[in-house]
Every structure is written in structure tokens, then in C-alpha cells.
Amino acid sequence: MTWILECDQITKRFPGVLANDQICFSLEEGEIHGILGENGAGKTTLMNILYGLYHPDEGEIRVRGKSVEIKSTRDAIQAGIGMVHQHFMLIPVFTVTENVMLGDEPTKLGGILDREATAKRILDISSSHGLEIDPSALVSTLPVGVQQRVEIIKLLYREADILIFDEPTSVLTPQEADQLFNIMRSLAESGKSIIFITHKLREVLDIADRITVIRQGQVIGTTTPEDADQSKLASMMVGREVVLEVEKSKAKPTEMTLRVENLKVLDDRNTLAVNGVTFDVLAGEILGVAGVQGNGQTQLVQALTGLRHPVEGRIELLGTDITRGTPRQITELGTAHIPEDRQRDGLVLSYPVTDNMVLNTYYIEPFTEKAVLQEGAMRSNAEALIGAFDIRTPSPEVDVSTLSGGNQQKVIVARELSRPIKLLVAAQPTRGLDVGSIEYMHNRLIEKRDEGVAVLLVSTELDEIMQLSDRIAVMYRGRIVDILAIEDASKESVGLLMAGVHSEDQGV
Amino acid sequence: MSKSEETAKVEKKSAISIFFEEVSQSSLIVPILAIISGLLLGGLLVALSSEDVYTMWTVNPLQAISNGFKAAWESYVTLFTGSFGSPSKIIAAIQSGEGLEIRRAINPIFESLVKSIPYIFAGLAVSLGFRTGLFNIGVEGQIFMGGIFSVWVGYSFTGLPVYIHLPFAFMAGALGGALWGFIPGFLKSKTGGHEVINTIMMNYIAFRLTDWLLREPMKREGSTNPLSPIIEKSAELPRFLADPIRFHLGFFIALAVALLVYWFLFKTKWGFDLRTVGANPHAARYAGMNIVRSTIGAMSLSGALAGMAGANELLGLNHHLSQSFSPGYGFDAIALALLGRNHPLGVVLASLLFGTLRNGATRMQAAAGIPIDIISVMQALILAFIAAPAIIRTIFRLKEPKEAEIGVRVSGWGGS
Numbered sequence: 001m002t003w004i005l006e007c008d009q010i011t012k013r014f015p016g017v018l019a020n021d022q023i024c025f026s027l028e029e030g031e032i033h034g035i036l037g038e039n040g041a042g043k044t045t046l047m048n049i050l051y052g053l054y055h056p057d058e059g060e061i062r063v064r065g066k067s068v069e070i071k072s073t074r075d076a077i078q079a080g081i082g083m084v085h086q087h088f089m090l091i092p093v094f095t096v097t098e099n100v101m102l103g104d105e106p107t108k109l110g111g112i113l114d115r116e117a118t119a120k121r122i123l124d125i126s127s128s129h130g131l132e133i134d135p136s137a138l139v140s141t142l143p144v145g146v147q148q149r150v151e152i153i154k155l156l157y158r159e160a161d162i163l164i165f166d167e168p169t170s171v172l173t174p175q176e177a178d179q180l181f182n183i184m185r186s187l188a189e190s191g192k193s194i195i196f197i198t199h200k201l202r203e204v205l206d207i208a209d210r211i212t213v214i215r216q217g218q219v220i221g222t223t224t225p226e227d228a229d230q231s232k233l234a235s236m237m238v239g240r241e242v243v244l245e246v247e248k249s250k251a252k253p254t255e256m257t258l259r260v261e262n263l264k265v266l267d268d269r270n271t272l273a274v275n276g277v278t279f280d281v282l283a284g285e286i287l288g289v290a291g292v293q294g295n296g297q298t299q300l301v302q303a304l305t306g307l308r309h310p311v312e313g314r315i316e317l318l319g320t321d322i323t324r325g326t327p328r329q330i331t332e333l334g335t336a337h338i339p340e341d342r343q344r345d346g347l348v349l350s351y352p353v354t355d356n357m358v359l360n361t362y363y364i365e366p367f368t369e370k371a372v373l374q375e376g377a378m379r380s381n382a383e384a385l386i387g388a389f390d391i392r393t394p395s396p397e398v399d400v401s402t403l404s405g406g407n408q409q410k411v412i413v414a415r416e417l418s419r420p421i422k423l424l425v426a427a428q429p430t431r432g433l434d435v436g437s438i439e440y441m442h443n444r445l446i447e448k449r450d451e452g453v454a455v456l457l458v459s460t461e462l463d464e465i466m467q468l469s470d471r472i473a474v475m476y477r478g479r480i481v482d483i484l485a486i487e488d489a490s491k492e493s494v495g496l497l498m499a500g501v502h503s504e505d506q507g508v
Numbered sequence: 509m510s511k512s513e514e515t516a517k518v519e520k521k522s523a524i525s526i527f528f529e530e531v532s533q534s535s536l537i538v539p540i541l542a543i544i545s546g547l548l549l550g551g552l553l554v555a556l557s558s559e560d561v562y563t564m565w566t567v568n569p570l571q572a573i574s575n576g577f578k579a580a581w582e583s584y585v586t587l588f589t590g591s592f593g594s595p596s597k598i599i600a601a602i603q604s605g606e607g608l609e610i611r612r613a614i615n616p617i618f619e620s621l622v623k624s625i626p627y628i629f630a631g632l633a634v635s636l637g638f639r640t641g642l643f644n645i646g647v648e649g650q651i652f653m654g655g656i657f658s659v660w661v662g663y664s665f666t667g668l669p670v671y672i673h674l675p676f677a678f679m680a681g682a683l684g685g686a687l688w689g690f691i692p693g694f695l696k697s698k699t700g701g702h703e704v705i706n707t708i709m710m711n712y713i714a715f716r717l718t719d720w721l722l723r724e725p726m727k728r729e730g731s732t733n734p735l736s737p738i739i740e741k742s743a744e745l746p747r748f749l750a751d752p753i754r755f756h757l758g759f760f761i762a763l764a765v766a767l768l769v770y771w772f773l774f775k776t777k778w779g780f781d782l783r784t785v786g787a788n789p790h791a792a793r794y795a796g797m798n799i800v801r802s803t804i805g806a807m808s809l810s811g812a813l814a815g816m817a818g819a820n821e822l823l824g825l826n827h828h829l830s831q832s833f834s835p836g837y838g839f840d841a842i843a844l845a846l847l848g849r850n851h852p853l854g855v856v857l858a859s860l861l862f863g864t865l866r867n868g869a870t871r872m873q874a875a876a877g878i879p880i881d882i883i884s885v886m887q888a889l890i891l892a893f894i895a896a897p898a899i900i901r902t903i904f905r906l907k908e909p910k911e912a913e914i915g916v917r918v919s920g921w922g923g924s
Binding site (some may be wrong): 289305306307326327328329331339344345346347348349350351355359360362363368371372373375 | 775776777778779780781784787788789791792793794795796797798
């Protein structure tokens with residue numbers, strides 16, 4: 001057995017945090033090694049150390065048995081380590097060839113770029129690994145799955161033989177993810193060694209040869225898909241038993257709460273991001289909006305919450321027209337909004353937990369009396385919510401930026417769900433959360449549904465949509481292609497709809 | 509168990525190292541070290557610009573270096589006595605028992621305070637803007653508008669009692685500044701016109717408006733110089749002591765206003781609005797705050813504070829409007845706000861420092877022949893150090909603040 005990469009007792013400290021605690025981990029040549037861990041467990045720190053973005057405080061990295069010091073990404077590439085980032089590092093207005101050659105441009109005599117040589121090598125790489133690509137295509141015109149392929153080609157072009165994939169499926173449709181897995185398998189068969197970072201249990205069981213679980217900066221153990229199952233991995237990740245299946249009774253929908261008619265919304269580039277959407281949500285049900293990222297869900301949510309005015313159509317909340325309502329009016333009518341980008345929209349990171357807990361209620365009693373903020377009321381509110389929602393923070397007075405991602409999300413959830421509400425708009429509520437927090441989040445959504453709140457759940461995670469929704473609306477290119485009752489929906493059918501394939505087209 | 513004790517247990521560090529860590533990461537240490545570094549470098553400049561050094565250099569380099577030290581030392585001694593008065597003179601004056609002598613001896617201290625007042629108002633103006641995410645470079649112009657409005661009220665109305673005329677004139681000054689802040693605020697929120705550009709342009713309008721007013725409508729009768737009429741006694745900010753001490757009520761008004769600004773920003777719902785808009789406009793919108801109203805409101809309030817600086821100078825010291833009554837308080841105020849970390853208390857402390865340095869510099873120039881420009885250079889150095897905390901952190905080997913390292917994040921495009 002040959003170890004191509006070994007991490008020996010890697011330790012990395014940040015002020016007040018032990019991000020990596022004596023991590024030992026080894027990668028066998030030609031294997032796919034899953035690294036599983038919650039957010040904040042230290043996966044990303046470890047990978048950034050391997051990729052030269054951080055320096056370990058202690059420990060040794062060996063590549064092919066030889067100790068190496070990786071001081072920069074250049075060193076990492078030299079050592080044959082390459083990384084496919086979660087957010088692609090591509091320049092949209094450049095062609096595939098230009099993106100691939102970027103940073104290591106071959107030149108002809110006189111310093112003229114040699115695009116042809118690069119294009120030829122790209123075609124060689126793509127044919128030998130089954131990575132179909134047109135080297136002259138502009139990256140901005142390519143679908144996300146293909147852009148990811150460009151990232152992989154970049155690594156192969158630089159002759160990396162240790163490939164790190166950081167949460168690679170988060171931006172893909174289920175079908176694209178399957179394609180990626182095929183590519184990863186074929187890469188491994190051709191002798192590349194792959195590290196696959198994820199928090200999705202199913203994926204790691206599907207594709208990995210071995211699985212290493214990290215929790216709180218420490219390696220909990222290494223196992224294989226044969227010896228493990230989802231619940232075992234989940235409890236290793238979280239450190240306790242986790243219920244993966246959400247238990248819920250059948251929905252008892254009652255009155256009409258949200259009604260959206262022929263809604264059209266522009267995005268920042270003035271193109272129609274939401275193109276004539278009609279649906280409604282009843283009190284006591286969860287309507288899941290499924291779709292690959294970037295198909296208009298963001299703009300739809302912004303229109304519903306008053307952050308972006310639609311150009312056409314009508315939105316009604318409990319009979320009140322809120323088409324051109326302000327966020328405050330819509331909030332006061334009983335809407336709670338868990339925003340997609342919690343750090344940008346949902347929180348003021350430089351504010352303490354206390355202030356974030358009253359971000360949209362600070363101006364009313366008991367938090368303000370005669371225009372003066374009531375610090376006592378704000379503080380006891382925060383203390384009560386911290387207890388009720390089990391938020392891990394040293395005190396209500398610390399800045400919310402110091403909390404972990406899961407706890408930041410809990411601050412938003414606590415704030416939004418502690419008010420009397422009629423409609424809950426939850427956009428990507430579990431994005432970036434660990435298994436334990438996801439379980440918690442799901443139970444809260446079901447709880448609200450059972451209390452008679454109309455819930456609109458927007459998620460790119462198909463599993464989540466399937467588990468929670470009572471009805472599923474699938475969005476593709478700004479339109480709702482179909483609305484299915486959960487009984488009629490299967491993962492395959494919804495997955496195909498997400499890719500824009502309508503059932504009639506396949507003759508089903 | 510206190511928080512620090514908990515950390516001590518977890519990290520197994522000594523209390524002293526934690527103390528130093530806390531201090532080195534607190535927001536005060538950088539300004540303080542910046543001031544010290546500025547003073548030291550300023551001393552070096554004095555030494556380097558001293559003729560004694562160069563005349564001696566060829567004869568005896570060691571002597572020349574010691575001359576340089578001497579020059580720097582002397583200039584700082586005069587700076588100190590210029591700012592606070594000479595202790596020996598004060599003692600002598602008190603022993604002599606003569607009122608005028610005592611007042612002369614202790615005057616430097618009061619003069620330092622007097623020089624700090626416009627800085628306090630103007631610094632508060634800039635920091636209120638910064639807190640709302642707005643860069644008000646128009647404070648200088650707003651100061652002039654404040655001056656114009658307050659002086660006009662000061663000389664146009666006669667026969668009013670002090671308790672009406674003075675507040676009236678002072679608030680007119682605030683109104684003038686507020687008007688000059690409102691315009692760029694309005695343009696920003698309604699048209700998107702950037703406040704930096706617009707406030708700079710508003711400055712020019714204010715300067716030239718002052719010139720025109722002093723030549724035509726507000727010109728003092730019988731004067732050939734561009735000066736306004738002198739304000740009524742009833743509009744003057746009262747002084748507390750006889751000449752030459754000019755210390756006046758404005759100082760206490762400034763402190764009260766600083767306290768009021770603190771209360772407004774941190775204790776009221778309106779302040780919460782402004783701070784949230786400044787800290788994260790996206791979250792402010794999400795939370796239903798009215799960004800348009802906050803922007804216009806903050807610019808108007810900032811202008812009002814700047815206007816008070818103008819009113820204070822003219823009602824308290826000059827008693828008439830002239831073309832150059834502000835030597836750039838509005839621009840120094842940007843620096844002050846940074847030095848004071850945009851906190852009203854910090855602004856007051858920074859203003860006291862600047863006022864003291866300015867006052868001492870005037871005397872330093874007179875007594876030791878050190879050009880007043882050295883103080884400007886020193887102020888610039890202090891500010892450069894503040895603006896580039898990395899320099900201070902490197903020189904004094906302070907730890908990076910917490911965010912810096914964790915903030916190493918790679919980001920791409922593609923997420924919408």
C-alpha cells in the first residue's frame with residue numbers, strides 16, 4: 001500500500017479556537033477518500049493547509065513519503081495538489097482555454113500567448129478522462145456542471161495527482177452530481193487520488209473508498225462504506241444519535257395565506273429572473289420550491305419579502321395586496337423571512353446577539369419606549385431566546401460574528417419564529433449547517449406548519465424538499481414547471497424537472 | 509467565574525499574557541501608539557531640520573547629534589508650556605497675587621480647550637456620518653454655512669434677551685449646516701449621486717457664497733475689508749473669566765452635544781436605524797429600515813453638528829464673519845473621527861489632543877522658532893499610523909486582530 005499523502009499530527013490554532021487538533025490522515029494512491037464533518041469541524045482548515053493558504057502550527061505533511069512544506073498555493077501545485085473550490089475560480093468573460101492557461105501561460109516567441117498549444121492539451125485531457133468540453137467556449141455560457149469540469153481540467157492541466165473536491169455537489173442538479181461521480185471514479189481508476197469533502201452522508205457512502213470523520217478539529221475515525229451506514233456516520237459527525245428522517249404527520253391545510261399570480265421579477269442585470277410565476281400557499285402546509293441555484297428562486301423570495309419590486313403580477317398575503325409593499329409592512333402583516341444569505345441580509349455581524357435578536361422589532365414596545373431603546377427588555381428577550389433555541393454563545397453581548405454558522409442561523413430562526421407569524425419564507429434554511437442543526441431546523445419548520453403557519457421552503461437540496469414539503473413547486477429558468485403533491489413526486493421526477501425536462505417531453 | 513478566568517483555564521495561559529493579548533487587541537492601543545510614534549518621529553524631524561545639527565556636523569558629529577536631541581527636547585518643552593503653561597510661571601504668578609498675571613500664566617490651558625471646541629463639533633459631524641456609512645467631506649462647507657446663519661441672526665436681531673438671542677443664533681448655525689448636509693443626503697438617496705463628490709462640491713459653493721455675502725449683502729458698513737457686521741452682545745457665547753482668557757460656554761455645549769450624540773446613536777431607535785444602515789445596509793433593508801430617510805437624516809444631522817462648529821467659532825471668538833475663519837477644521841475632523849474611532853467619547857479625546865497640539869504649536873513657533881508646520885506634519889504622521897494600523901502592529905509587534913487571519917477566504921463568482 002502506498003500513501004501518496006500523509007498528514008501527521010497537524011495542529012492549527014486560531015485565537016481562541018483549536019481548528020485542527022493533531023490531525024492524522026493518509027491518502028492512498030488511486031482512492032477516493034471522503035472527509036466528512038460538520039461545518040466548523042475543521043475540514044476546510046485542513047484543506048487550506050494542504051493547499052498552502054494556511055500554515056500548520058505543528059505537524060508534518062508528507063507527499064509520497066517525503067516531508068514537504070507548503071507555503072503557498074504554488075508550492076501545493078508543485079507538490080501535485082490541486083483543489084476544486086466550492087465557488088469556482090473562473091473568469092466568466094474568458095474562454096475555457098484562457099481560464100485553463102491562466103497563471104501558467106505558455107508563450108510563443110516574443111511573449112505571444114500560445115492558445116493553440118493549450119487548447120490541444122485540453123482536448124487530450126478531456127478525451128483521456130471523459131471530460132467533454134469545447135476549449136473555445138466562453139465560460140459564462142457554460143452550465144454550472146460544465147464549469148466545474150473546467151476546474152477539474154485546470155488541475156489535470158497542471159498535472160496535479162492529488163485532487164481535492166470541496167463540497168462539489170452543492171451547486172449541481174442530482175443528474176449533474178451523478179455525472180461528476182462518474183468522472184471522479186474514472187479519475188481514480190486512472191491513478192489520481194481524490195479527497196472529497198462533504199457533509200452529505202449519502203454521497204460519501206456512494207462514492208468514497210474510505211471515509212474519515214472529523215469533529216471539533218479531531219479525527220474521530222476512518223471507516224469504509226461497507227462498515228458504515230448513514231446513521232453511524234451521522235452520530236460520528238455530531239457525537240450523539242441523530243434522527244435523520246423527519247417525522248411528520250399529514251398536513252392539514254386550511255385557509256389561503258399567500259397567493260402569487262403571474263409574478264415577473266427582474267434581477268440586477270435587468271433580465272427576467274422570475275417569469276410569470278403563479279402559486280399559492282395555504283396555512284398549515286409546506287410548499288417546497290425546488291430548483292438548481294440561480295433559477296429565479298432568490299428573486300422570487302426577494303419579491304415576496306419586499307426587497308425587490310416585481311415588474312408585473314400580484315402578491316396577496318391574507319387578502320392584502322403586498323405587491324409593492326415595503327419589507328416592514330410585509331413583516332408587520334405577519335411574515336417571517338429566513339434569508340438565503342444570512343450574513344449579508346439576516347444579521348449585522350458587528351452587533352451583539354442582543355441587537356440581532358430585535359433587528360426587525362427594535363422599534364416597537366417593549367424594546368423601544370418613547371423612542372428610547374430598552375436595553376433591559378432587549379437583553380431579557382435575547383436571554384430567553386438563547387435558552388429556548390439552544391444557541392451556543394458565551395453571552396448575549398458577544399458579537400454575532402463570533403458564533404458558528406449554525407448558531408448564527410439559530411439567531412435568525414429564533415428572531416423570526418418567536419413572533420406571531422402567518423407566513424414563513426425560509427430560503428436555503430440549512431445551507432452550510434451541520435447534521436445536528438439541520439435536524440433541529442427541520443423540526444422547527446414542521447412545528448410551525450403544525451401550528452398553522454403557511455411555510456414556503458426554498459431549497460436547492462432535493463432531499464430536504466422531499467422530506468419536508470407537502471407540495472413541491474419546481475423552478476426552472478424563472479418559471480414553475482410543475483407543482484406536484486408529495487405523494488406524486490419522486491426524486492427522479494423532481495430531478496428531471498429541475499433540469500428542465502418536462503414529463504411530456506420524455507413521453508412518460 | 510468571569511470570562512477571562514474561563515479562557516485562562518481552557519487555554520492554559522497566564523493571566524498576564526491574556527491581559528496583554530486583550531490590550532493589544534483592544535481598539536485603544538493603536539491610536540495611543542500612533543500618537544506616541546507621531547510625537548517621536550516629529551521630534552526626529554525637528555532635530556533634522558535644526559541648523560545647529562548641520563553647522564556642527566563637520567566639526568563634531570557627536571556634538572551635532574546631541575544638538576539635534578537638544579533641539580527636539582527644547583521644542584517639546586515649549587510645545588508643552590505652550591499648551592499647558594509653564595509651571596514655574598504659574599507658581600510665580602500665584603505668589604505675586606496679581607490677577608492679570610495669574611490669568612496670563614494659566615491662559616495656555618484654557619486656550620487649548622478653546623481650540624478643541626470646533627474640533628469636537630466637527631469630529632462629531634464626521635463620525636455621525638461614518639456611523640451611517642456616509643463619508644461627509646463637506647463638513648468644512650457646513651461650518652461656513654453655520655457661521656453665515658449664526659452671524660446673520662447675531663447682528664440682524666437687536667433688543668433680544670441673551671437667553672433667546674444666543675440659542676436662536678446658535679441653532680440658526682446648526683440649521684445652516686443641516687441644510688448644507690441635507691442637499692447631498694437627498695441627492696444620494698434619491699439619485700444615487702455619491703456624497704463624497706457632492707459634499708466636496710458643496711464646499712466650494714459655501715466658500716464662494718461666503719465671499720459674495722461679505723462683499724455685498726453682509727458687508728460691514730464703512731469697512732473696506734470683507735467682514736460682516738459685529739454681532740450683538742446678546743448673541744455672544746459668554747466667557748467665564750476676564751481677558752486674556754477666552755474660554756467660553758461653547759466648551760460645555762460641545763461636551764453636552766457629544767453626550768447627546770452618544771445617547772442618540774446608542775440609546776434611541778433612530779440611532780439604531782442609522783448604525784444598522786452603516787454597519788450592514790442589506791440587513792437594514794431586510795429589517796425594514798428606511799434607507800432613504802436614514803441617509804437624509806444622517807447627512808442633515810451631520811451638517812447640523814458641523815454648523816454648530818461654525819456658530820461656536822463666530823459667536824464665541826470672532827463675533828463676525830470673515831473669509832477664512834476656519835483653518836480647515838472640517839478636514840482635520842475626518843482625521844479626528846478616525847482617531848476617535850467614530851465614538852463620541854473618542855472624538856472628544858482626540859479633539860482635546862488636536863486642540864492642545866495646535867495651541868502649543870502656535871507658542872512653539874513664537875518661542876522656539878520651530879515652524880508650526882512641524883505640528884501639521886506630526887498630525888499627519890499620527891493619522892497615517894492610525895489609517896494604517898498594520899504599520900503600528902508591525903513596529904510594536906502587536907498581534908493581528910482576530911478577523912484578519914480567519915478572514916482568509918477564497919471567493920469566486922457563480923452564486924447569485
